[in-house]
Amino acid sequence: MSMIEFRKVQKYYGKFHALKDIDLEIDKGETVVLIGPSGSGKSTLARSVNGLETIQSGQLIVNGRDIADKKTDINRIRTDVGMVFQHFNLYANKDVLENIMIAPRIVLKMNEDENKKNAMALLDQVGLADKAHNMPSQISGGQAQRVAIARSLAMKPRCMLFDEPTSALDPEMIDDVLGVIKYVTSQSDMTSLIVTHEMGFAQEVANRVIFMDDGQILEDDKTDVFFKNPSNERARQFLSKIISH
Amino acid sequence: MITLLRTYWSTFLTGFGWTILSSCIALVASLLIGSIMAVFEVVPNKTLRTIGTVYVEIFRNIPLLVIVSFFYLVIPMYVVKINGFTAGTIGLTIYTSAFIAETVRSGIKSINIGQMEASRAMGMKYVQAMRFIVLPQAFKVVIPPLGNQFINLVKNSSVLAFVAGFDLMYQGNAIASQTFATVNTYLIVGAFYLVITLPISYYMRHLEKRLA
Incomplete structure (x- = not known):
C-alpha cells in the first residue's frame, strides 16, 4: 500500500520546468532518501508532498487523497504529514514547549493536559526536556532542529518529510540530529522522505535511494544497489564527487 | 495665562x-482595520489583495480634511445624518488605518517566510498562522513606526475643529476669538496635546524595550 504516489507530476516556476514527469511511489513504512545536485528539484519534490509547492499537472496522492484535487482539504493532509526544514523555522515568538503544543491545540483540539504530557515526552525523547521554557533564539541549531522534529511528531503524523535537515548545522551538531531522525525512521509504521547530502547516513537509514537531476528522477534503487553499482551515468558522477571527501 | 486657564478650564477640559x-x-478602530487591510495586502487570494491595495492607495493619498469633509457634508446629504464629531472620527479612522496598514504590512513582510510555511505545514489555516505566529512577530517589529502613527493620529484629530467636533482645537479657536488672547490660548492647547502625545511616545518606547 503506497503512502505517497506521484503520477506524471509536472511543476513549473514560471517558465522553469522544476519537476518533469515525476512518477514515484513510496510505500507505507518505507524510508526513502532523495539525493542530487542543488537545483535538481529534490526540495521541490519533497515540498509538493504537503502542498507547500503546488503542482501544475498530474496526480499526487498522499495517504489516499489527491493533493492536486481542489476539493481536497490540504490542512487535513498536513496533519498526517510532518515536515522538518533546513532552517528549522521554529516559531520565534513561542518558547520550545509552546512550539510543540500549539498545532496540536489549535488544529487537533487536543486536550491541554494530554498535549503537555505528550510534548514533554517528545522533548525528553530528543534529549531537550530541560530546554522546554527556552526561546528558540536561546538554543543551538542542533537543538532547534531536534525541537522541530519533536514539533512535527506531536501531530502524530504517518509520514515525515525532511528537507535537508542537517545542511544548516555545525558539523559537531549533525550527529545528534541524525540520531533522532534515525530513531524516527526506525518506527515500523513511519514513512519518511529525506532530502540530504549525508551519504553515510543515507546508506544507513534508507530502504531506497532516489537520484534526481534537472527536475527528473534518474535513478531509483535499493540502497545497497545504488551505492555499489548505480546504473545511471550522472548518478555515478555525482557519487564519485561526493564520496571522495 | 493662569487667569485664562482658570476662567476657561471647563471649556479646555x-x-x-x-x-x-x-x-x-x-486608534482602536484604525489599528483593527489597518491590520485587516495589511493582511489583505499579503494574502494569496487576489481579490482580497486588490481590495487591500485599493483601500490603502485611495485613503492614504487623499488629504485628511477632504475625507472628513466628505463624511461631514456628503454622507448626511445622501445616507444618514451624522454630527461633526462622528464624521471627524470616522474620517480620522479611515485615513489613519491606511497608514497603519502600510506599517503592519511592512512588518509582516519582514518576518521570514519559513514562519508561515512551518505553521501551514503543521496544518494551521492561513488565518491561524497569521494570528498566532506571524502577526505577533510583525507587530513587535513595527512598534516604533506604529507609535508615530498613533501620535500623528492624536495631532490629526485637530481636524475635528473644522467640522464642529468640539475637540481641543475647536474649543481653542472659540476661546481665542472670544478673548483675543491668541498666544496664550494656543500655548495652552499645545500643552494639552503634549499631555496626550508624550505619554504615548514614552509608552511605545517602553514597549519596544520590554519586548526586544
Missing part, C-alpha cells in the same frame, strides 16, 4: 475630553 475620546476610538 471639554475639548480635551472630546479629543481623547475621538483619538481612542480612532
Whole structure:
C-alpha cells in the first residue's frame, strides 16, 4: 500500500520546468532518501508532498487523497504529514514547549493536559526536556532542529518529510540530529522522505535511494544497489564527487 | 495665562475630553482595520489583495480634511445624518488605518517566510498562522513606526475643529476669538496635546524595550 504516489507530476516556476514527469511511489513504512545536485528539484519534490509547492499537472496522492484535487482539504493532509526544514523555522515568538503544543491545540483540539504530557515526552525523547521554557533564539541549531522534529511528531503524523535537515548545522551538531531522525525512521509504521547530502547516513537509514537531476528522477534503487553499482551515468558522477571527501 | 486657564478650564477640559475620546476610538478602530487591510495586502487570494491595495492607495493619498469633509457634508446629504464629531472620527479612522496598514504590512513582510510555511505545514489555516505566529512577530517589529502613527493620529484629530467636533482645537479657536488672547490660548492647547502625545511616545518606547 503506497503512502505517497506521484503520477506524471509536472511543476513549473514560471517558465522553469522544476519537476518533469515525476512518477514515484513510496510505500507505507518505507524510508526513502532523495539525493542530487542543488537545483535538481529534490526540495521541490519533497515540498509538493504537503502542498507547500503546488503542482501544475498530474496526480499526487498522499495517504489516499489527491493533493492536486481542489476539493481536497490540504490542512487535513498536513496533519498526517510532518515536515522538518533546513532552517528549522521554529516559531520565534513561542518558547520550545509552546512550539510543540500549539498545532496540536489549535488544529487537533487536543486536550491541554494530554498535549503537555505528550510534548514533554517528545522533548525528553530528543534529549531537550530541560530546554522546554527556552526561546528558540536561546538554543543551538542542533537543538532547534531536534525541537522541530519533536514539533512535527506531536501531530502524530504517518509520514515525515525532511528537507535537508542537517545542511544548516555545525558539523559537531549533525550527529545528534541524525540520531533522532534515525530513531524516527526506525518506527515500523513511519514513512519518511529525506532530502540530504549525508551519504553515510543515507546508506544507513534508507530502504531506497532516489537520484534526481534537472527536475527528473534518474535513478531509483535499493540502497545497497545504488551505492555499489548505480546504473545511471550522472548518478555515478555525482557519487564519485561526493564520496571522495 | 493662569487667569485664562482658570476662567476657561471647563471649556479646555471639554475639548480635551472630546479629543481623547475621538483619538481612542480612532486608534482602536484604525489599528483593527489597518491590520485587516495589511493582511489583505499579503494574502494569496487576489481579490482580497486588490481590495487591500485599493483601500490603502485611495485613503492614504487623499488629504485628511477632504475625507472628513466628505463624511461631514456628503454622507448626511445622501445616507444618514451624522454630527461633526462622528464624521471627524470616522474620517480620522479611515485615513489613519491606511497608514497603519502600510506599517503592519511592512512588518509582516519582514518576518521570514519559513514562519508561515512551518505553521501551514503543521496544518494551521492561513488565518491561524497569521494570528498566532506571524502577526505577533510583525507587530513587535513595527512598534516604533506604529507609535508615530498613533501620535500623528492624536495631532490629526485637530481636524475635528473644522467640522464642529468640539475637540481641543475647536474649543481653542472659540476661546481665542472670544478673548483675543491668541498666544496664550494656543500655548495652552499645545500643552494639552503634549499631555496626550508624550505619554504615548514614552509608552511605545517602553514597549519596544520590554519586548526586544
